[in-house]
Every structure is written in C-alpha cells, then in structure tokens.
Amino acid sequence: NIPAIATPSRTSGILNRHHLKAKHSLGQNFLIDLNVLREIMDAANLTADDDVIEIGPGIGGLTEQLAQRAHKVIAFEIDSHLIPILHETLSQYHNVKIINQDILKANLPKIIKNDFDSSRKVKIVANLPYYITTPIIVELMKSNARFSSIAVTMQKEVAERVSAKPGSKTFGAISVLIQYLNNVKITNLIPKTAFYPSPKVTSAIVRLTRRHDVKTKVFEDDAFAGFVRGCFAHRRKTFQNNLKSLFGKDARPVIKKVLTQEKVNPMLRPEKLSVETYVKLANAFHQVGL
Numbered sequence: 001n002i003p004a005i006a007t008p009s010r011t012s013g014i015l016n017r018h019h020l021k022a023k024h025s026l027g028q029n030f031l032i033d034l035n036v037l038r039e040i041m042d043a044a045n046l047t048a049d050d051d052v053i054e055i056g057p058g059i060g061g062l063t064e065q066l067a068q069r070a071h072k073v074i075a076f077e078i079d080s081h082l083i084p085i086l087h088e089t090l091s092q093y094h095n096v097k098i099i100n101q102d103i104l105k106a107n108l109p110k111i112i113k114n115d116f117d118s119s120r121k122v123k124i125v126a127n128l129p130y131y132i133t134t135p136i137i138v139e140l141m142k143s144n145a146r147f148s149s150i151a152v153t154m155q156k157e158v159a160e161r162v163s164a165k166p167g168s169k170t171f172g173a174i175s176v177l178i179q180y181l182n183n184v185k186i187t188n189l190i191p192k193t194a195f196y197p198s199p200k201v202t203s204a205i206v207r208l209t210r211r212h213d214v215k216t217k218v219f220e221d222d223a224f225a226g227f228v229r230g231c232f233a234h235r236r237k238t239f240q241n242n243l244k245s246l247f248g249k250d251a252r253p254v255i256k257k258v259l260t261q262e263k264v265n266p267m268l269r270p271e272k273l274s275v276e277t278y279v280k281l282a283n284a285f286h287q288v289g290l
C-alpha cells in the first residue's frame with residue numbers, strides 16, 4: 001500500500017530516488033496536501049464522466065487524483081526529464097496520456113477532438129507554474145478549444161487581479177479581458193506549506209466558467225486586448241487622458257464625440273468603468289476608424 005504521490009514522504013522519495021531538484025525556472029512547486037488537490041477538483045466540479053486537460057503534471061501528484069476521479073486525463077509537461085518519472089509513478093492508471101510539450105505550443109482543439117469523446121465535458125485543471133499563469137489563461141481563451149471550465153491555482157495577487165470588480169484597486173486590463181467572456185471566482189486560498197518546495201507567496205484556486213450572458217461581442221480579440229491595455233496604461237490618469245495617449249492628440253475631437261455619444265464620463269479613472277463599457281467603447285472607436 002504505497003501512499004499517494006502528493007504526500008510529503010512519497011514526493012521526497014520520488015525526487016531523491018531520481019536525484020531530482022525542483023526547477024524554479026519552470027515553476028516547479030509540487031503539491032503535497034491531498035486536501036488541496038480535492039479542493040482543486042471540487043472547484044472544477046469534476047465527475048467520473050468528465051475528461052481533463054492538465055497543464056504541468058510534474059511528478060504526477062494531481063494527475064493521480066484526476067485519474068481516480070475523472071474519465072480520462074491528458075497532461076502536458078514541458079520538462080522532458082519528468083516524462084520517464086511520470087510513466088513510472090502513473091503506470092497503474094490506464095486513463096492517463098502524457099504529452100511532452102509546452103502547453104503554449106499545443107494544438108488543443110485538435111487533441112481534444114481526436115482524443116476525447118465529443119459527448120463528454122472537457123475541463124482544464126492545473127496547479128499552474130507561476131511564471132506563465134497569465135499567458136496560459138489568455139492562450140486558452142484564444143484557442144477556441146472545446147472546454148467547459150478552467151480550475152487552476154495561481155499566485156493570490158494574480159487571482160485577485162483576474163477576479164477584481166470595477167472600482168477596486170486591483171481591477172485592471174487582465175480583469176476586463178478575462179471577465180468579458182468568463183465568470184471568475186476564487187474558491188480557496190492555499191497556504192505555502194501545501195507545496196514542496198514552498199513558494200514565497202500564498203496561492204489561490206480560481207474557477208473560470210464561460211459566460212452565457214455576453215450581449216455584445218468584440219470586433220476582434222487582439223485589437224480589443226490592445227485597446228483595454230492602452231486604457232489602463234496610466235492608472236492615475238483619467239480615462240480621457242489615457243485615450244489621448246493611446247490614439248494621439250489629433251484624435252481629441254473624435255474621443256470626445258464617442259465618449260459623449262456612449263455617455264461615459266471622461267474624467268473617471270480607468271478602473272471605474274465596467275467590462276461592458278470597455279466592450280462598447282472598443283467597438284465604438286473601431287467604428288469611427290480608431
């Protein structure tokens with residue numbers, strides 16, 4: 001009766017036997033607390049009918065629990081040194097497929113189509129590497145891959161920015177870009193001690209689900225991202241002044257006209273505007289050729 005991989009004794013045993021050190025550069029902090037793994041899977045509402053994409057299986061701690069609870073798991077690991085270890089630690093689970101690839105380079109729509117049954121829900125579940133949390137979430141959003149939710153760990157401060165509401169200090173471009181298409185919720189906080197090695201910061205579990213009440217779509221995703229980032233470039237400036245920096249001084253009359261037409265107070269700071277207002281304004285400026 002060997003203990004679960006995500007326990008302190010088993011994790012240190014695996015690392016020692018393979019003379020492995022967790023690589024900080026790849027964000028390798030392994031979870032060694034089974035309660036936290038359960039919280040992540042609960043955040044995903046994971047059932048035996050679901051298929052899972054995992055990002056960064058590490059030595060397999062979360063993967064093992066996913067394999068026990070879900071129908072099938074496909075896990076992307078960038079570190080080739082971990083692949084033989086994963087094959088060893090997960091050898092008894094026949095519903096797991098490990099792919100040695102950078103998740104940012106993976107063709108997710110194709111893999112989901114070929115490897116998963118179209119009748120099942122696909123859920124993304126991961127203890128994400130801190131250093132690329134935002135790029136991973138943004139890429140997942142852009143990928144058009146078929147999945148119903150994302151339940152992942154991230155640094156608490158990043159989780160707060162992603163889930164911040166308008167008016168709060170942490171509300172920024174990333175809040176708008178993610179909340180435009182998703183409902184976001186922090187479900188749990190995770191203490192540093194749940195990881196080996198323990199990171200310097202507290203983490204959080206975040207659940208993202210697609211919004212079904214999106215009334216207005218943006219004309220183009222990348223342009224929308226550029227617009228929103230530009231609006232938040234100088235947080236202490238008014239919204240109007242940010243727009244002037246973004247579009248240039250010559251655009252002043254057009255900026256004024258659009259803001260009046262859309263009934264937006266030009267003197268507000270960028271964090272005071274709602275997600276819907278950003279969508280509406282991005283489209284309005286696009287229409288007048290800016």
Ligand code: SAM
Binds near residue numbers: 026027058063079101
């Ligand atoms: N899932 C394991 C756990 O919970 O104990 C390990 C999580 S650890 C925080 C992050 C993992 O992501 C590491 O195994 C790391 O090598 C891997 N990783 C880092 N960058 C990646 C990328 N671009 N694509 C896929 N995996 C990556």
